[in-house]
Amino acid sequence: MAQSQAVADTPVTQPSTQTPQADQNGAKNPPPEKPADVRRRGAVILSFWLIVGLLGLPIWWYTTTIYRANLPLDEMMEWADGKACRPVFPLRIAVQAAALPEPEANHLLRLTQHALDDLNDFSGHHLRLELFSEDTESALTIRLSPEPTASLAAALDPLQPVLHVTYPPSSVPSLSSSTSTLATFVATQLRSTFAEEQAVISYLLSTSSVLPPTSGSSNPTEPRNIAPEVxxxxxxxxxxxxxxxxxxxxxxxxxxxxxxxxxxxxxxAIAQYMQPVLDVLAPIHNFTMDTQVQLYATPGVQSPILTSKQDLSSFINAAEWPLSPSIGGAPTINFIVYAGNQTIQSQVQSQVDNGGGSETSQSWLIPQWGSVYLLPADASHVPTDSLREPLLTFTSHLLALLGTPTSGSLPLRLSTLSRIRSADLLLRASSTLGSLARLSLSLRNIAIPSSVAEGVASTMEHLRLACDALGGPEGLAHARIAEAEAERAFFEKSMVGQLYFPDEHKVAVYLPLLGPVGVPLVMGLVNELKAWLRRRKERAAAGSEKKKQ
Incomplete structure (x- = not known):
């Protein structure tokens, strides 16, 4: 009984289903994983990769992608290569011949036009003659006046764009004649009047990257050959x-x-001597002005006689004189009157005059800066009459600083300046478009905001309008807007900043972030793939064992 009771009290142990297995060396391996644990670990790893692939990467791509607005690169390069516009300047010349019957006036007009076309070697500058009409705007008016005792003569009106031509009645061609001395004379005078304008425009075309001269080209606006001295x-x-x-x-x-x-x-003094010219320049430029008086201002040259160009260049004491910088973004032109006993030696003054400096012996022009006038004055006040010569000199220097032609009457020079500025602005805007197109092609990672695309579209629109209206005030207005829009698009702040953010900076930013996050994800995926391959091999081996048994 006692023995049976002891056997009954002994606990009965069931055999474990997960008995640790021993390897060949006798070491015990961990028990095999449950299938649910394996599936759970795979689901966790898969969920992390799904979050990264379906949520993280799209968000990263969306927030870090550089926006590049679509630019019409082909059209921009056409403007830069001079294929979109041929700068042609059609100028209407009105002929006023009140003393001639209409048939004879028309015949003289045709002969003069033929003679003018034969003399013109730059067909991009068109001079078209027509009979005078009150409703027609013209760049120049030719007034033919018969003088029985006078020979052929021509003179420009100093106050208006009018060319006065006097001729003897015998020089008027008959309706059956094919040549005329009067027609040849008028054509020669017209060519001489616009020779400087043609030379300047041809020089702008030859020095611009928009229209490079090509030998053997049939382009009517190809620049003509310019003499080296010109x-x-x-x-x-x-x-x-x-x-x-x-x-x-x-x-x-x-x-x-x-x-x-x-x-x-x-x-x-400004209102009396300079303001009339500023008013005439108003369609081309706007002007703001201020004045100042500085006492006890010591010049950079202590000698009362300026004997060399070095004295002229050192006369401005920029360290102590309060010279105004550019105000409101507009370039400043300085006009200085120095009241003292300084004079310029005649030899130095002749060199300055030959270089286009001054008409008097008391002033000189400083390129791209302004002008200086030496005024002998000992009184405590300088009246208006004493400022007449300085202001007239400053007016002449202002025209030179603005690039105004030197030949012809003032109204004709200013209209020529308007056309020259139109051509210059059109070429500069076209060149800027080409630079922007080449920049966007060479730097694929540069940002191009929508404002740049809008600026390019506005530039090309105004360039087309300026090209169609070259030679008139509308052409200058559109060319001015086109140049401003092109500059604004090219120097966009958000776009320029990308030039100084290379790819090396991106690598330096991403590596410290992707390293700690990416290594656990990649290693977890690799280990899970290895375990899956091992389990697959084990199942394959177990299946082969069963087949053998």
Whole structure:
């Protein structure tokens, strides 16, 4: 009984289904994983990769992709290569021949046009003759006046764009004649009148990257050959004149080495001697101005006689003189009157005059900066009459700094300046479009915001309008807008900033973030794949064992 009771009290142990297995060395391996645990671990790894692939990568791609607006690159390069527009300047020339019957006037007009076309070697500059009409706007009016005792003569009106031509009645061609001395004379005078304008426009085309001269080209606007001395003079004028701006700020300063003079009638002098020219220039440029007086201003050259060009260049004491910088983004043109006993030696002045400096012995022009006038004055006040010569000199220098042609009457020179500025702005805007197109093609990772695309579209629209209206005031207005829009698009702040953010910076930013996150994900996926392959091999081996049994 006692023995049976002891057997009954002994606990009965059931055999385990997960008995640890021993390897060949006798070491025990961990028990095999349950299928549910394997599936759970695979689901966890798969969920992480799904979050990364379906949510993380799209968000990263959306937030880091550089926006590039679509630009019409082909059209932009056509403007840059000069294929979209051929700069042609059609100028209407009105012929007023009140003393001639209409048939004879029309015949003289045809002969003059033929003679003019034969003389013109730059067909991009069209001079078209027509009979005078009150309703027609013309660049120049030719007034033919018969003088029985006079020979052929021509003179430009100094106050308006009119060419007065006097001729003897015997020089009028008959209706059956094919040649005429009067027609040849008028054509020669017209060619001489617009020769400087043609040379300047041809020089702009030859030096621009938009229309490079090509030998053997049939392009009617291909620049004509310019004499070396003419090209050198135009190059000096270009280097002397200021870059085009819609607005300039004029600063009139009077400096004196002592306590007198301490006041001047500059406002009245500007209104009387300079304002008429500023009013004529208003369609091309706007002007703002201020004045100042500085006492005890010591010049950079202490000698009262300026004997060399070095003295002229060192005369401005920029370290101590309060010269105004550009105000409101507009370039400043400085006009300085120095009241003292300084004079310029005649030899130096002749060199300055030959370089296009001044008409008097008391002033000189500083390229792309302004002008200086030495005024002998000992009184405490400078009246308006004493400022007549300085203001007239400043007016002449202002026209030179703006790039105004030197030949012809003032109205004709200003209309020529308008056409030259139109051509210059059109070429500069076209060149800027080409630079922007090449930049976007060479830098694929640069951002192109929508404002740049809008600026390019506006530029090309105004360029087309300017090209259609070259030679008139509308052409200048559209060319001005096109150049401003092209510059604004090219120097867009958000786009320029990408130039200084190379790919190396992106790698340096992403590596510290992707390393700690990516390594566990990749290693977990690799280990799970290895375990899956191992289990697959084990099942294959177990299946083969069963087949053998």
């Amino acid at each position: 090209a050198d003079a135009l190059s000096k004028r270009t280097m002397r004149s200021l870059k085009y701006a819609p607005t300039y700020h004029l600063t009139f300063s009077m400096f004196t080495g002592g306590a007198a003079p301490s006041s001047w009638d500059i406002e009245a």
